[in-house]
Amino acid sequence: MYLNNFLVIGIESGLVLSGLFFLVLGVFSKSKDINKIIYFATIFIMLFGAVMSGGSNYFEGSAFNHTFINDNFALKIKMLILLSVSLVLVVSYRRLTSNNLLVFEFPILVLCSTIGMLVMISSQDLIVLFVGLELHALPLYVLAAFNKRSLKSSEAGLKFFLLGALSSGLLLYGCSLIYGAVGSISFYDISISSDDSNSWIILLGLGFILCGLSFKLSIVPFHMWAPDVYEGSPTPTTLFLASAPKLAVLAMTARILIIGFEKFTDGWQQILCILAILSIVFGSIAAIAQKNIKRLLAYSSISHMGFAIIGLVAGSQVGLTASLWYTVIYLIMTIGVFTFVLNMETKDVDSLSIQNISGLSKSSPNLAILMTFLICSMAGLPPFIGFFAKYFIFMAAIEAGFIWTVVLAVIGSVIGSFYYLRLIYYMYFGDTESTISIDMSRIEYLVFVFAGVFVLVGSLNFFGVDEYLRLAVESLFVND
Amino acid sequence: MTYLLSYTLFLPLIGAFILMVFGNEGKKESILNIKILALVTTCATFLISVALVVQFDYSVSEFQFIEDRKWVANLRFKLGVDGISLPFIILTTFLMPLVIIASWNIKDRVKDYMIAFLILEFLMIGVFCALDIVLFYLFFEAGLIPMFLIIGIWGGKDRIYATFKFFLYTLLGSILMLVAIIYLINLSGTSDIATLSRFAVSSEDILLLGFSIRGGVQTLLWLAFFASFAIKMPMWPFHTWLPDAHVQAPTAGSMILAAILLKMGGYGFLRFSLPLFPEASLLMQDFVFFISVVAIIYTSLVAFVQTDIKKLIAYSSVAHMGFVTMGIFSMSHHGIDGAIFQMISHGIISAALFFGVGVMYERTNTRLIDAYGGLAIKMPIFALIFMVFTMANVGLPGTSGFVGEFLSLLGAFESKPIFVSFALLGVILSAVYALSLYKKVIFGNLIKENLKTLPDLSMREKVVFAPLVISTILFGIFPYFIFEMTSISVQFLITKVELETAFAASSLVNQFDLVLRK
Numbered sequence: 001m002y003l004n005n006f007l008v009i010g011i012e013s014g015l016v017l018s019g020l021f022f023l024v025l026g027v028f029s030k031s032k033d034i035n036k037i038i039y040f041a042t043i044f045i046m047l048f049g050a051v052m053s054g055g056s057n058y059f060e061g062s063a064f065n066h067t068f069i070n071d072n073f074a075l076k077i078k079m080l081i082l083l084s085v086s087l088v089l090v091v092s093y094r095r096l097t098s099n100n101l102l103v104f105e106f107p108i109l110v111l112c113s114t115i116g117m118l119v120m121i122s123s124q125d126l127i128v129l130f131v132g133l134e135l136h137a138l139p140l141y142v143l144a145a146f147n148k149r150s151l152k153s154s155e156a157g158l159k160f161f162l163l164g165a166l167s168s169g170l171l172l173y174g175c176s177l178i179y180g181a182v183g184s185i186s187f188y189d190i191s192i193s194s195d196d197s198n199s200w201i202i203l204l205g206l207g208f209i210l211c212g213l214s215f216k217l218s219i220v221p222f223h224m225w226a227p228d229v230y231e232g233s234p235t236p237t238t239l240f241l242a243s244a245p246k247l248a249v250l251a252m253t254a255r256i257l258i259i260g261f262e263k264f265t266d267g268w269q270q271i272l273c274i275l276a277i278l279s280i281v282f283g284s285i286a287a288i289a290q291k292n293i294k295r296l297l298a299y300s301s302i303s304h305m306g307f308a309i310i311g312l313v314a315g316s317q318v319g320l321t322a323s324l325w326y327t328v329i330y331l332i333m334t335i336g337v338f339t340f341v342l343n344m345e346t347k348d349v350d351s352l353s354i355q356n357i358s359g360l361s362k363s364s365p366n367l368a369i370l371m372t373f374l375i376c377s378m379a380g381l382p383p384f385i386g387f388f389a390k391y392f393i394f395m396a397a398i399e400a401g402f403i404w405t406v407v408l409a410v411i412g413s414v415i416g417s418f419y420y421l422r423l424i425y426y427m428y429f430g431d432t433e434s435t436i437s438i439d440m441s442r443i444e445y446l447v448f449v450f451a452g453v454f455v456l457v458g459s460l461n462f463f464g465v466d467e468y469l470r471l472a473v474e475s476l477f478v479n480d
Numbered sequence: 481m482t483y484l485l486s487y488t489l490f491l492p493l494i495g496a497f498i499l500m501v502f503g504n505e506g507k508k509e510s511i512l513n514i515k516i517l518a519l520v521t522t523c524a525t526f527l528i529s530v531a532l533v534v535q536f537d538y539s540v541s542e543f544q545f546i547e548d549r550k551w552v553a554n555l556r557f558k559l560g561v562d563g564i565s566l567p568f569i570i571l572t573t574f575l576m577p578l579v580i581i582a583s584w585n586i587k588d589r590v591k592d593y594m595i596a597f598l599i600l601e602f603l604m605i606g607v608f609c610a611l612d613i614v615l616f617y618l619f620f621e622a623g624l625i626p627m628f629l630i631i632g633i634w635g636g637k638d639r640i641y642a643t644f645k646f647f648l649y650t651l652l653g654s655i656l657m658l659v660a661i662i663y664l665i666n667l668s669g670t671s672d673i674a675t676l677s678r679f680a681v682s683s684e685d686i687l688l689l690g691f692s693i694r695g696g697v698q699t700l701l702w703l704a705f706f707a708s709f710a711i712k713m714p715m716w717p718f719h720t721w722l723p724d725a726h727v728q729a730p731t732a733g734s735m736i737l738a739a740i741l742l743k744m745g746g747y748g749f750l751r752f753s754l755p756l757f758p759e760a761s762l763l764m765q766d767f768v769f770f771i772s773v774v775a776i777i778y779t780s781l782v783a784f785v786q787t788d789i790k791k792l793i794a795y796s797s798v799a800h801m802g803f804v805t806m807g808i809f810s811m812s813h814h815g816i817d818g819a820i821f822q823m824i825s826h827g828i829i830s831a832a833l834f835f836g837v838g839v840m841y842e843r844t845n846t847r848l849i850d851a852y853g854g855l856a857i858k859m860p861i862f863a864l865i866f867m868v869f870t871m872a873n874v875g876l877p878g879t880s881g882f883v884g885e886f887l888s889l890l891g892a893f894e895s896k897p898i899f900v901s902f903a904l905l906g907v908i909l910s911a912v913y914a915l916s917l918y919k920k921v922i923f924g925n926l927i928k929e930n931l932k933t934l935p936d937l938s939m940r941e942k943v944v945f946a947p948l949v950i951s952t953i954l955f956g957i958f959p960y961f962i963f964e965m966t967s968i969s970v971q972f973l974i975t976k977v978e979l980e981t982a983f984a985a986s987s988l989v990n991q992f993d994l995v996l997r998k
Contacts, residue, residue, distance in 0.1 A: 361592075365592075376625060381621065381622070381624070381625060382617065382618040382619075382621045382622045383618050383619075383622045387618070387621075388552065388553075391614070391658075391662070392553070394658070394659065394662050395662050395665070395666065398659070398662050398663050398666050399666050403659070403663065406659050406662070407656070407659055410655045410656065410658065410659055411652070411655075413655065414648065414651050414652045414655055417647075417648065417651060418644070418648060421628070421644065421647060421648075424628075424629075425632065425640065425644075428629060428632060428633055429632045429633055429639070429640060459552070459618075460551070460552070461552065462552050462553075466552075466553065
């Protein structure tokens with residue numbers, strides 16, 4: 001019985017042990033190539049973990065007195081996270097090498113953050129949730145400041161750390177209020193013991209918790225860190241920030257809201273609804289003025305997260321499936337676009353200005369067309385898969401009766417399409433020749449082509465991914 | 481399942497794909513090969529669509545050549561045509577080879593140009609034969625992207641402003657339609673157009689933000705669809721994107737924009753607004769008639785004062801679309817038949833007119849009326865052809881332009897004679913601007929030096945004009961060729977609309993009855 005606990009946390013334990021082993025190896029090894037070895041070993045370990053969590057249900061179950069649960073939902077989301085982080089590491093290799101940032105600490109920090117994400121998703125308990133949240137966030141602060149020679153990077157790391165610590169504090173305060181009202185930290189206990197007498201304290205605590213979670217998701221009005229951190233961090237960190245943590249925090253938010261606070265559905269629905277609309281509209285408008293492509297992508301991810309939250313607002317199985325589907329597609333598009341951005345960067349100060357992609361259609365037509373596919377998908381234009389991502393979100397929201405939300409979101413997406421179109425304008429309409437030379441390694445090109453083609457072909461056939469997510473969500477709602 | 485419709489639909493896409501993979505612009509011969517491949521693809525598509533017409537059964541009103549395939553989620557990739565969509569498909573496949581020949585002299589990025597047009601053809605045919613509402617929406621909106629690139633890359637001086645305005649304006653309208661589509665799918669549980677046509681949306685008055693809305697949910701959904709189709713058509717006052725887009729687009733782009741993309745709005749009204757929202761259409765009839773009449777008169781007057789030939793023809797397109805919307809919302813057999821005919825004939829005529837402007841522009845590099853005068857002396861054949869299409873634009877009996885206008889006005893007169901009396905002014909006004917344009921450009925003395933050495937039409941240009949002239953006069957004398965396609969389907973549509981509105985009206989009468997008897 002006791003042993004079963006450790007079996008359930010098997011994947012996380014395995015990753016922790018490998019992380020520690022790599023750390024020791026890295027410190028004490030005299031080999032010159034040890035950084036590369038550890039880098040690729042991390043990728044391999046994460047892929048192995050993905051296969052384990054997705055393929056077998058060896059690790060299924062509930063551990064440590066129902067504080068840590070590995071249900072179908074958790075396992076499936078873990079597989080997606082591990083896959084996307086491995087892909088992020090694969091794509092970032094060349095950029096890290098050329099920036100002299102390829103030290104063994106980088107993949108180990110990424111590994112630690114990933115372990116935190118995995119713990120977060122499985123949490124059934126406020127403390128385990130906090131542990132996971134902090135474990136995933138602290139390495140991110142370091143990763144943002146990773147480029148010791150860059151002032152911007154240190155600034156990004158510091159801003160991220162300060163604001164992140166503040167938001168974690170708010171979250172912890174909310175947790176303590178809830179503990180005070182309910183007397184227990186387990187989600188299940190929270191859901192059954194809320195009644196009229198203590199509901200106002202729980203709502204207050206819920207508000208604070210949502211503040212902390214919205215920060216991690218970079219939703220307005222807790223989004224201020226995103227543009228500066230995205231711009232200042234080294235681009236591989238930006239890619240990592242923009243991808244897997246969003247899915248992890250979304251899944252965790254879904255779990256805590258749907259299982260823990262199911263009696264307060266009206267409350268958090270309204271809050272999230274307003275946050276979502278603000279994110280979509282503000283993210284779209286603010287992105288229009290951006291000249292740096294990483295800042296533009298930061299605002300764009302703010303607005304994307306707004307859309308993803310709308311699915312959560314619906315509060316139904318369909319809604320959560322739509323949210324997760326949206327985030328998965330957002331992951332693929334982000335990895336695709338960042339593969340391009342990673343190769344745009346040079347030693348130049350404004351190498352990342354969006355005007356640098358002018359004339360790309362003449363110098364590298366294949367790259368330009370794939371980039372156009374990714375951009376149109378991000379804007380939500382049919383026939384790309386980004387349209388279907390938005391379609392399912394709107395479908396779920398309208399089904400739940402949130403029609404005005406959808407109308408405002410839709411108008412926000414039209415405003416947002418302007419800056420996406422402007423990128424296409426730079427690539428195709430200019431007469432100037434491109435000033436950058438983008439040469440990707442074979443594997444990066446493969447990933448880029450895969451993302452670009454998937455975005456187009458995915459509209460014909462979802463390849464079972466939506467079914468996969470639907471099964472995951474089903475187990476969450478059943479497992480009450 | 482016969483796959484004729486799939487062949488028509490996917491052949492341009494396959495052509496585009498082959499061009500993408502194998503096309504290269506290295507040598508002169510390869511550029512010629514690219515153009516020839518595009519031409520062959522579009523001609524082949526036309527021939528297959530002729531087979532569609534030949535095998536079409538004119539006596540039934542149901543959808544034919546139906547192909548139903550599994551797609552994503554609960555949606556189905558369903559294609560089919562009926563008497564209303566078939567003429568539009570033929571129009572598209574007929575015009576595309578002419579458009580390719582018209583673009584023969586493109587020098588810059590020929591491969592991308594041909595790929596864009598072939599993909600546009602694929603999307604346009606898809607709009608007209610989609611039988612699943614989300615599939616329709618997908619094709620409808622996806623057509624914006626190639627058009628955005630066509631205007632933006634190969635357009636005129638101010639093309640960036642024009643293409644962004646075109647894209648964002650049209651996107652705003654269609655995205656509101658998306659919300660209505662999703663709501664409709666939610667309400668009825670299906671996304672199949674044929675099933676949706678039989679679904680009755682409630683037209684009870686509802687309260688929205690304190691306002692009482694007559695016709696309730698149906699009116700709101702009608703308005704959302706109207707936003708999209710009115711901007712696409714375009715109807716006054718949502719027409720401001722059209723003059724800019726037309727002036728800045730390349731010749732072939734304007735031909736396609738005017739001939740086919742505009743008709744998607746009219747098709748949308750016929751396929752969605754009338755069958756799905758009949759009571760709302762009846763309630764909003766006066767509103768639509770009002771803006772149609774304003775469109776006809778106002779834009780004709782604006783066309784008269786234009787100095788750029790292309791802008792003049794663009795405004796005349798808006799005016800002609802005013803007749804179309806009057807015909808559609810008259811909800812009478814004559815009216816709708818006339819509206820469809822007007823759309824087809826306007827497609828041919830405006831394509832010819834824009835090509836005529838392109839012919840002039842290629843020779844003198846200007847579109848200003850002041851730069852021309854006396855072209856009849858050096859370009860007599862061109863003057864003759866331009867005369868044919870000017871007369872067709874005015875609506876001279878004997879050309880196809882007359883039949884459409886006359887029938888739509890006749891159909892509208894049955895219910896709204898006062899609006900039609902004002903619209904008839906528009907017929908006179910169209911003669912005013914068209915004939916004045918013709919006089920200024922073609923007649924008069926040949927004073928300007930650069931015009932004295934202009935060559936008349938080349939063989940290529942004659943090849944483009946010939947089918948257009950023949951169709952215009954043929955359909956003007958034998959309009960039956962189109963009416964035999966549309967008649968039964970239109971009758972079915974009208975019967976359905978009348979039944980639904982009568983049902984609503986009769987239930988009102990029944991309620992009155994009950995109240996009185998109490």
